[in-house]
Amino acid sequence: MIKLNCKNVSATIVGSENGLDLEQEFETYKENIKQIIASLNQRKDKPGQWLRWMNLGYNEETLWYVKEYASMVQGRFENVLVLGTGGSTLGGKALSEALLAPFWNMLAEEKRNGFPRIFYLDNIDPDTMTALLDTLDLSKTLVNVITKSGSTAETMSQFMIVKDRLEKLLGDNYRYNIVATTDQRTGILRQISEQEGYKTFVIPDDVGGRFSVFSAVGLLPLALVGVDIDEIVNGIKDMDLALKNTDINENIAAQNALIHYLLDTKKNKHISVMMPYSSRLRYVADWYVQLWAESLGKNQDNDGNPVNIGQTPLKAVGATDQHSQLQLFNEGPNDKVINFIRVGEFDNELEIPNIFEYTGIGYLGGKSINQLINAEADSTRVALTDYQRPNVTIMIDKVDGYHLGQLLYMLEVQTAIAGELYNINTFNQPGVEQAKNYTYALMGRAGYEDSASTLREKMTV
Ligand code: PA5
Numbered sequence: 001m002i003k004l005n006c007k008n009v010s011a012t013i014v015g016s017e018n019g020l021d022l023e024q025e026f027e028t029y030k031e032n033i034k035q036i037i038a039s040l041n042q043r044k045d046k047p048g049q050w051l052r053w054m055n056l057g058y059n060e061e062t063l064w065y066v067k068e069y070a071s072m073v074q075g076r077f078e079n080v081l082v083l084g085t086g087g088s089t090l091g092g093k094a095l096s097e098a099l100l101a102p103f104w105n106m107l108a109e110e111k112r113n114g115f116p117r118i119f120y121l122d123n124i125d126p127d128t129m130t131a132l133l134d135t136l137d138l139s140k141t142l143v144n145v146i147t148k149s150g151s152t153a154e155t156m157s158q159f160m161i162v163k164d165r166l167e168k169l170l171g172d173n174y175r176y177n178i179v180a181t182t183d184q185r186t187g188i189l190r191q192i193s194e195q196e197g198y199k200t201f202v203i204p205d206d207v208g209g210r211f212s213v214f215s216a217v218g219l220l221p222l223a224l225v226g227v228d229i230d231e232i233v234n235g236i237k238d239m240d241l242a243l244k245n246t247d248i249n250e251n252i253a254a255q256n257a258l259i260h261y262l263l264d265t266k267k268n269k270h271i272s273v274m275m276p277y278s279s280r281l282r283y284v285a286d287w288y289v290q291l292w293a294e295s296l297g298k299n300q301d302n303d304g305n306p307v308n309i310g311q312t313p314l315k316a317v318g319a320t321d322q323h324s325q326l327q328l329f330n331e332g333p334n335d336k337v338i339n340f341i342r343v344g345e346f347d348n349e350l351e352i353p354n355i356f357e358y359t360g361i362g363y364l365g366g367k368s369i370n371q372l373i374n375a376e377a378d379s380t381r382v383a384l385t386d387y388q389r390p391n392v393t394i395m396i397d398k399v400d401g402y403h404l405g406q407l408l409y410m411l412e413v414q415t416a417i418a419g420e421l422y423n424i425n426t427f428n429q430p431g432v433e434q435a436k437n438y439t440y441a442l443m444g445r446a447g448y449e450d451s452a453s454t455l456r457e458k459m460t461v
Helices: 020-045 051-060 060-073 089-101 126-135 153-177 190-198 216-224 229-243 254-269 280-297 326-331 368-385 401-422 430-442 449-460
Strands: 003-005 079-083 117-121 142-147 179-182 199-205 271-277 299-301 307-310 312-315 335-346 391-400
Touching: 003 254, 020 254, 020 401, 051 229, 051 401, 060 199, 060 216, 060 229, 079 153, 079 216, 089 117, 089 216, 089 280, 089 401, 117 126, 117 216, 126 153, 142 216, 153 179, 153 190, 153 430, 179 190, 179 216, 199 216, 216 229, 229 254, 229 401, 254 335, 254 391, 254 401, 271 280, 280 312, 280 335, 280 401, 299 312, 326 368, 335 368, 368 391, 391 401, 430 449
Parallel strands: 079 117, 079 142, 142 179, 179 199, 271 312, 271 335, 335 391
Antiparallel strands: 003 391, 299 307
């Protein structure tokens, strides 16, 4: 199981201005946490609670259909192209990057065991889109379009471009190159899929985008490129079992949620840094950034009081960002809590050859890159602590499906518990709507004419 080491948030180590009396805080919040965990588990099946992501580890039916479809199309496509944005792609991308062999798309087919390359098109930059679509042989590409609402402008405009090209290339048969993941009943993509006869997968009711990674949203693209999704699900189930424990002393999601909440509200640590010491976990940090930001950044609490709360999440990758952000983390404002992720065992052992005797670098010879990256993780943690910067370390034995299932699920539960502590709605995102509506207005969507003229006035200012 993954572990959390939180001793470096202790006031005895980083000082009372920056740290917490953990034993005392755990005791004070014991009952509150117990109730929160019990309540989340009681409410998870209730419609409208947006907690059904807690059931995704047990969705045998989806798992079966995903695997069946993946084996049915195996060998038919050279590429998988995922279209989507935000919660519809961040989780799949994070897991693909972590679980596939690094540089997957550059490997020869035999090295990929005959599985396709995978591309996530999660933005609408005309240059990168054009380049990618001109590079891929679309006739040999399976396009997985993912959108819960079925109407997100970014995703649907990508889809319109790709569909048009596919149809021109393949005629009526183009539909076999498309698989849609969307709401079961509602939305334009559901309508189109039914009219055109696409294969579809469902984003379950009461599962929001940023909590959807373990539905077909994340699992289908992974299965299409040969990732063992059963391993991931085993990780989720084991973590779910562990996190059902209502005792804060035994529940790492509750501990980290409470630590973040208290550091934010009592110690002015308004930034939460996610810093994996693993390039393969780079996009896990991106995924976390969205999860923490969109879930907790709210201007109203559950009682209707104005609040403006939520920590700002920040991505950093070790060791790379030691040469970019560490100076700020150590000596800049003491307003952060850093989450290190430390990997126990890498897949490869890479030795540094003993080829130079210069004092400045000779010591590296004969050691391994593995030793070096973990030495850097440890020394950065200690240095930050010396500077009295509170930090926690999430330790994962290996970057594999089992541990990634645990890690992402743990962070989801942590977010849900933090939302309860802040007393806000963790699962909505009203603040995203304003800009979306303005975009609709600017792009001439019917019904948005009034906003369009107000907007044009504001844009001249
Ligand atoms: O987490 C969320 O809810 C959002 O990031 C959505 O996933 C994102 O806006 C995309 O929405 P949709 O899946 O409806 O296209």
